[in-house]
Amino acid sequence: MSEANSGAGRVTREQRGAIFLIGLDRAGKRNAFDSAMLEDLALAIGEYERNDELRCAVIFAHGENFTAGLDLLELTPKLVSGGFKYSDLGIDPWGVSRPRRTKPMVLAVQGTCWTAGIELILNADIAVIASNARFAHLEVLRGIPPSGGSTVRFTQAAGWADAMRYMLTGEEFSAEDALRMRLVNEVVEPGQELPRALEYAERIAKAAPLAIKATLRSAFQARDEGHDAALSQLNELLFTLIRTDDVREGVMAMMQKREPQFQGR
Numbered sequence: 001m002s003e004a005n006s007g008a009g010r011v012t013r014e015q016r017g018a019i020f021l022i023g024l025d026r027a028g029k030r031n032a033f034d035s036a037m038l039e040d041l042a043l044a045i046g047e048y049e050r051n052d053e054l055r056c057a058v059i060f061a062h063g064e065n066f067t068a069g070l071d072l073l074e075l076t077p078k079l080v081s082g083g084f085k086y087s088d089l090g091i092d093p094w095g096v097s098r099p100r101r102t103k104p105m106v107l108a109v110q111g112t113c114w115t116a117g118i119e120l121i122l123n124a125d126i127a128v129i130a131s132n133a134r135f136a137h138l139e140v141l142r143g144i145p146p147s148g149g150s151t152v153r154f155t156q157a158a159g160w161a162d163a164m165r166y167m168l169t170g171e172e173f174s175a176e177d178a179l180r181m182r183l184v185n186e187v188v189e190p191g192q193e194l195p196r197a198l199e200y201a202e203r204i205a206k207a208a209p210l211a212i213k214a215t216l217r218s219a220f221q222a223r224d225e226g227h228d229a230a231l232s233q234l235n236e237l238l239f240t241l242i243r244t245d246d247v248r249e250g251v252m253a254m255m256q257k258r259e260p261q262f263q264g265r
């Protein structure tokens with residue numbers, strides 16, 4: 001890890017028990033996403049998906065800022081020629097292309113959080129931001145539309161008027177605005193965003209992993225395929241899980257007045 005990597009983008013990985021910390025590591029370029037960092041972030045999420053020991057991921061950024069968005073100089077030619085594609089082992093961090101992640105993702109955000117950073121927040125499950133965070137959807141000022149999910153998810157979270165105000169003008173908005181528009185869960189003092197995100201992750205990691213996945217699956221299905229599709233699958237999800245050891249453990253723990261120890265089976 002380097003506090004001021006100005007070279008090719010990369011992400012750091014750290015396992016803390018059942019929690020996987022993934023750190024954007026290109027602070028010297030304000031954590032702008034070049035193709036290497038896009039690829040490495042997707043790979044890290046793929047590693048998280050495949051490791052059964054890991055129950056929650058926390059994405060954060062090294063340095064003072066979360067991200068300056070895309071490195072347009074490096075990536076535009078690759079996007080123009082269709083030359084950028086995630087490896088088969090990666091998972092799209094923005095949930096634009098398939099396969100989707102099946103495990104929870106918590107974000108800790110500070111400082112500048114432009115474009116792709118907002119879209120990462122909108123594809124996460126929980127986001128904690130520092131009061132110094134500032135946001136902008138600059139894409140229309142660079143000649144492109146927001147393409148990492150905001151046209152769908154910003155409008156859903158904030159409503160048409162606010163989402164269009166910021167996506168059509170590129171105007172900056174504050175941490176308080178992000179909270180008011182329900183893009184994030186909590187605003188904390190600068191420096192507290194990662195510890196607070198880890199508190200959420202620890203709570204998630206203590207819950208039953210199959211139930212966590214089922215909850216995400218149903219919510220994703222509702223978002224992608226509509227309410228009827230998700231509601232029609234709810235009983236099946238429940239009947240599949242009700243037979244698991246984790247349900248037995250949950251009931252036993254309740255009876256014995258102790259913390260449950262879930263195994264994910």
Ligand SMILES: C[C@H]([C@H](O)CC(=O)SCCNC(=O)CCNC(=O)[C@H](O)C(C)(C)COP(=O)(O)OP(=O)(O)OC[C@H]1O[C@@H](n2cnc3c(N)ncnc32)[C@H](O)[C@@H]1OP(=O)(O)O)[C@H]1CC[C@H]2[C@@H]3CCC4=CC(=O)CC[C@]4(C)[C@H]3CC[C@]12C
Pocket residue numbers: 006028029030032033067068069070071072073084085086092094096097112114115116119138139142144146147148
């Ligand atoms: C296409 C989208 C994406 O949303 C598009 C964008 O992000 S456009 C916006 C690009 N960003 C900017 O224009 C910001 C420019 N920078 C600034 O405003 C300022 O630098 C700052 C305010 C951030 C910081 O100011 P400072 O004064 O503090 O510092 P400064 O001196 O200016 O900078 C310090 C050094 O850092 C360098 N720097 C800063 N910003 C950048 C930058 N953006 N790029 C490179 N370098 C930067 C600066 O030059 C200085 O360097 P020195 O060396 O010190 O001079 C994409 C969003 C999601 C993507 C999709 C996701 C899903 C997909 C799946 C697929 O399968 C295919 C692809 C895709 C569809 C994927 C495609 C792209 C996206 C859609």
